Amino acid sequence: MADPMVPDASFDGGDLDCGNGLLILIRQHLGPLERGQLLHLRSTEKSVAEDLPSWGRLTGNALLDHRTETIATGTAHHFLVVKGSQADREAWLSHIGSAKGGSGAKVLPGLANPMVDRNVPLPAKDQLVAPLPKLAVFGMGSMPRPAWLLRMLHDKLEGRIGEVEFENAADDAVRLVVSAQEQAGVDVLSDGEQRRDTYASFVGGRLSCCRLIPVSDLLPYVDDPEKFKGELSQLDVPAEKVHHPALLGPLVRNRPLALQELAFLRTVTPRPIKVALPGPYLLTRTLFLECLSEKVYKEREALAEDVIRLLRAEIFDLLAYGASIVQIDEPVLTEVVFAQPKKRRSFMCGALSWRKPKNEELEFAQSILERTLEGFPRERLAMHVCRGNWSRDESVALTGDYEPLVGLFSKIPVGMLLLEFSTPRAGEMKVLKGLPKETKLGLGLVNPKTVEIEPESVIMKRVEEAFALFGSERVAALHPDCGFATFADNPVSSLEIARAKLGVLASVVRKFR
Secondary structure (H helix, E strand, O other): OOOOOOOOEEEEOOOOOHHHHHHHHHHHHHOOOOOOOEEEEEEOOOOHHHHHHHHHHHHOOOEEEEEEEEEOOEEEEEEEEEOOOHHHHHHHHHHHOHHHOOOOOOOOOOOOOOOOOOOOOOOOOOOOOOOOOOOEEEOOOOOOOOHHHHHHHHHHHOOOOOHHHHHHHHHHHHHHHHHHHHHHOOOEEOOOOOOOOEOOOOHHHHOOOEEEEEHHHHHHHOOOHHHHHHHHHHHOOOHHHOEEEEEOOOOOOOOOOOHHHHHHHHHHOOOOEEEEEEOHHHHHHHHOOOOOHHHOOOOHHHHHHHHHHHHHHHHHHHHHOOOOEEEEEOOHHHHHHHOOOOOOOOOHHHOOOOOOOHHHHHHHHHHHHHHHHOOOOHHHEEEEEOOOOOOOOHHHOOOOOOHHHHHHHHHOOOOEEEEEOOOHHHOOHHHHOOOOOOOEEEEEEEOOOOOOOOOHHHHHHHHHHHHHHHOOOOEEEEEEOOOOOOEOOOOOOOHHHHHHHHHHHHHHHHHHO
16 A cells, blocks of 8 residues: 555645635646645645635545644645545555555646647638628537547646647547537537637636636635535536636736637638637626735726737737637626625626626726727627526526616627527517617527527517517527537537527528528
């Protein structure tokens, strides 16, 4: 039997406390380990002795041992942390046996250089962009990932495989998703966000100034960890499998966010392509977390300035290299107008931070959206707003029509609004009558959360209603309410259901054409 007290990895946390990045470093070193393996942590910060056991209970990692050492400057603490539970440790020791006993701290596997992307050729700038057909059909973004890709995604996030190995596998998954969309009759294709862990947090894995950490690691930072943990249970997936970006330094676009997705997709299909990006309000809410980002940005407004710069550079490149549509995702706008912040904190697809009163938030959101999007061709920009897609349970999703957002919608320089209309929670279309005439509409007319395929007759009736309200020229697209797999580990549909729902939309459009 191996020595149960010999660590498999080790690092020195110095005088960092749990609120100054120590938990991020712990997760970085735990990541490449298998469940049951042991991490040694040295710390000279006395508060860690009090905080680490609580972190372990909340995240499901066991504290095996804690010892102290007297040093010239005071006391050093030594902790042995099991990745997983005591039972996982016992199972690991039993598995490796005496022949593979602990052999001291191991060298962690290296990650791919974050500054280097694979050599995927980009198409020429300013090339002819594939036009959208009238009444186009497309998915909202995410599509279910194959089980083998999910396993590799976690291996990549935890440092067990390199980026190139993962990307090569993701290429195959993209080919499968493109084939499914083509079989369904989709007009404008996406890569199904196969390379992303979620539609927004993937940013944390693309930029050197961020790190993706499990949501469970954020629990010690919130006011009521146990209550927050209960709210995360709505995800139907363990909180340690849902990752969230944490800022380690000022936000800098040291590499593209989605340009490589577009580049590979252009090698697979000649059809029009739509690429989705998290919007500036969503990113600002996602990245500005109490006790983490405020160590880099004292105010959310300062962070927003860098978010705007980052997104403008990304949008410019995506448009220049041939994306027919760049979609800006801003689902958290409905949380602003419909959630009750004094009652509970809403997970709302990953925007965990608190917000100001409704009117102040809407003014802030409108301002940074206008500044992010100004000057780009409106006809190639779209904005998606729904009511949350983190659970199949419709009772936890937000309810209310778009009327409180019409003023903001009227000011944002996008050519198309992609809105949710397949459930009664979304209210009536008629509240959008006041939108500017140049603003076209995409109608969400299938629900990604249900297995039932909507009847063509029901969808056709809704399209005819929209034609009567806005005119057929302003109804530009049909699509699902939201993505089919907002969180990679928690798809709300199977690929087969997604293909069938997209297929019924395409069938309806053929009848209208």
